[in-house]
Amino acid sequence: MKTQSEEPAFHFISGLPRSGSTLLAALLKQNPRFHAGMTSPVGGIFLALLEAMSDRLETSLFLDNDARQRVLRGLVTNYFATSNARVIFDTNRLWCSKLPALHQLFPQAKLIACVRDTNWIIDSFERLVRRNPLQPSGIFNFTAGGTVYSRATGLASSDGLVGFAYDALREAFYGEQAQSMLLVQYDTLANNPKKALAAVYDFIGEPWFEHDFENIVFDEGDACDERLGTPGLHTVGRKVRAAxxxxxxxxxxxxxxxxxxxxxxxxxxxxxxRII
Known part of the structure; x- marks a missing residue:
């Protein structure tokens, strides 16, 4: 078992959907010291454990905050225990809403939040729907009805895919731990990826690695996208380019x-x- 001094540095990727988090992870994982990928199960298990350790259950009598901290920290460290990476990025939209908890569990951790104009996020989701007109998407509970207006309203609602992430982003941005977050704007990442990555490296205090922006390899999301009925949801092009x-x-x-x-x-x- 690794001691705490031997553990890698943990950081978290969050922010808005369709805003470049998959592209950012694909670029970061080019560095052999880094682990990064699409959304992992860690965030969902994190929420389940928080609820399981709440006072809703009688057994919470045997838990104090020190025990809760050990369990939650152990979840993250043990999930990545087999990785040889020295810097680990875990991705989940909900991390923006849990920044105080992350700060308590991993005081040195940074939160990288990918952001983009909301109207272009909605546009991007609609393009996915129209690209697969014969396959209802899990994003909309596999319903075949609806219009562009109902889809946009559902996405933007407070419990929708975009609305929740937007509210969580605002919570972190205006919260006490905001200085531990870096907002990476989609336009910066797409138009000047070296500038965006340089800001990430500076923010987390890691030495620069020369990335290849002309030869990106990332195919982790294909099976997940097919299962969700939304092919192309996590597709990353071979080259970084703004279109x-x-x-x-x-x-x-x-x-x-x-x-x-x-x-x-x-x-x-x-x-x-910080904003780049």
């Missing part, structure tokens, strides 16, 4: 989400979160 395009959303719907990028509003960063 200018017009939205496929109706203009009134596209404009509904315009201006949601609170992190870009002047004077709206009270806790000093």
């Amino acid at each position: 200018p395009r017009a939205t496929i959303l109706p203009q009134d719907l596209f404009q509904r989400f315009a201006g949601d990028s609170f992190w870009n509003q002047p004077g709206n960063n009270p806790r000093g979160a």
